[in-house]
Amino acid sequence: MPIRFISRHFKKDLGIDLGTANCLVYERNRGIVLREPSVVALHKSSKEILAVGTEARQMIGRTPGDIVAVRPLRNGVIADFDVTREMLKHLIRKVCHGKVFVKPRIVVSIPAGTTEVERRAVIDATFHAGAREVYLIEEPVAAAIGAGLPVHEPAGNMIIDVGGGTTDIAVISLGGIVTGQSIPVAGDVMDDVIARYIRRQYNLMIGERTAEDIKIYLGSAFPLEEEISYEVRGRDQVTGLPKIIEIRSEEIREALKEPLTAIVNAVRQTIEKTPPELVADIMFKEIVMTGGGSLLKGLDQLIANELGMVVRLADDPMTSVALGTGKTLEHIHLLSRVVVAGKKATS
Numbered sequence: 001m002p003i004r005f006i007s008r009h010f011k012k013d014l015g016i017d018l019g020t021a022n023c024l025v026y027e028r029n030r031g032i033v034l035r036e037p038s039v040v041a042l043h044k045s046s047k048e049i050l051a052v053g054t055e056a057r058q059m060i061g062r063t064p065g066d067i068v069a070v071r072p073l074r075n076g077v078i079a080d081f082d083v084t085r086e087m088l089k090h091l092i093r094k095v096c097h098g099k100v101f102v103k104p105r106i107v108v109s110i111p112a113g114t115t116e117v118e119r120r121a122v123i124d125a126t127f128h129a130g131a132r133e134v135y136l137i138e139e140p141v142a143a144a145i146g147a148g149l150p151v152h153e154p155a156g157n158m159i160i161d162v163g164g165g166t167t168d169i170a171v172i173s174l175g176g177i178v179t180g181q182s183i184p185v186a187g188d189v190m191d192d193v194i195a196r197y198i199r200r201q202y203n204l205m206i207g208e209r210t211a212e213d214i215k216i217y218l219g220s221a222f223p224l225e226e227e228i229s230y231e232v233r234g235r236d237q238v239t240g241l242p243k244i245i246e247i248r249s250e251e252i253r254e255a256l257k258e259p260l261t262a263i264v265n266a267v268r269q270t271i272e273k274t275p276p277e278l279v280a281d282i283m284f285k286e287i288v289m290t291g292g293g294s295l296l297k298g299l300d301q302l303i304a305n306e307l308g309m310v311v312r313l314a315d316d317p318m319t320s321v322a323l324g325t326g327k328t329l330e331h332i333h334l335l336s337r338v339v340v341a342g343k344k345a346t347s
Contacts, residue, residue: 012096012104015325016088017142018122019109020073021164021187021292023053023087024319025095026326032319034095038164040083041069047082052090060209075184076111076139076166078121088129103132107325107339109142111166113182135328135339139163140170140180142324143290147314151175156278157285160267160303160311161321162293164188167263169270171278179273185262187293190215197255198232202245206234215296218252221260222298222305260299264306271307286310290320 015026018038025034036053043050044066051059059069072083092104106126110119119136126134140159141151149157152175161168164187170180191211198204198211206214210232218230227249236243267287271279287309289300294317304311314320328339 013106013329014092014095014104015107015109015322015329016091016126017109017139017319017322017325018073018088019163019321020071020076020166022318023091024322025091026322026329027095028326028329031326032322034091036091038073038087039069039071040087041067042083044068049083049086049090052087057209060207074165076163076182077114077118078125081121081125084121085125085128088125092130103130105133105135105329106131107135107137107328109139109321109325110136111163111182112138112140112168112170112177112180137325137328137339138168138170138177139166139321140168141172141175141177142322142328143168143314143320144170144172144288144324145327146320146323146325147288147290149288156274156281158271158282158287160263160287160289160291160294162186162263162289162291162296162299163321164292167266167291167293169267171270171274171282173278178275178278179270181266181270183262183266185259185266186291187212187215189259190219190256190293190296193255193259194219194252197251198234198245198247199237201251202243202247203237204232204234204243204245205237206232210234214247214252215256218247218249219256220249220253220297221256221302223253224249224297256296260302263299264303267303268307283309286312288312288314290314290317292318 013028017024023036023038027033037057039056041051041056041059056069072080078084123134140161143161144151144157144159151172154174157172159170166182167186168182170177194214195206195211229246229248231246233244300311
């Protein structure tokens with residue numbers, strides 16, 4: 001009896017949305033317990049980890065020469081294995097309150113279409129971070145589950161997950177992706193496009209955090225009822241001195257036209273490859289959008305107008321993937337078909 005109590009008390013089941021921009025952790029029976037930016041600050045020469053998550057994000061663009069703030073995930077996959085492992089360790093220990101003997105079972109989301117090598121890297125990094133079992137689920141499937149779609153039924157469900165590094169589009173039926181694709185055009189590309197536009201039009205250098213703030217406040221995919229403006233501070237490329245400009249939402253919408261067109265085209269291509277019966281299901285229901293990038297003003301309206309279909313945002317787009325990993329944990333036998341890879345620690 002004591003052994004059973006100890007086992008139940010110290011075992012944890014976690015779902016991790018391992019995103020390019022943010023990492024969310026879901027704990028079984030508790031819900032989402034942690035949300036941190038996917039940023040790590042480390043010492044350049046020694047590679048010593050100095051900060052992870054929110055604290056590290058605050059250092060972006062503000063660090064001395066011997067400290068660098070890095071994002072170890074690019075386009076949804078691991079770009080730096082060692083730093084990703086340390087970031088995962090930080091997340092797991094924070095949720096487990098520093099108890100190193102707690103070995104959780106973990107479901108991790110990955111972009112659709114990742115290679116076997118990329119999947120192996122995620123599994124290995126999660127094991128090195130302290131997991132006892134690791135399972136992988138594709139992000140669009142996790143997002144659909146988190147958004148409450150009946151993915152295990154023999155009917156078409158379409159999901160568009162616009163994250164930080166990738167946009168994943170998929171038509172799901174019977175727990176698997178029938179047609180889908182992942183493109184490296186999402187929130188990060190939008191930030192980069194905005195920074196380039198301001199540099200080209202105004203000779204003003206801005207950082208990635210400022211570009212993201214502009215996207216959140218001014219960014220739109222469809223004309224707004226009332227256009228707005230925003231004051232931007234940066235460094236003049238000509239004089240090298242501080243400079244303040246005012247930009248309008250119409251300008252940012254024009255700057256975002258190229259990445260938004262790429263997303264719309266990817267959605268159109270996915271529908272074109274989908275069996276007619278499933279397309280009919282989708283038209284009867286609706287396309288669901290998840291991910292932080294889907295919160296861009298009017299993006300759902302733009303896709304709806306371009307495709308002539310009903311598009312809606314999930315109730316909480318930013319947490320859909322994490323909720324999906326958590327629901328997979330809570331119904332592991334029912335939803336075992338949605339897991340694409342898994343491994344248990346060898347004794």
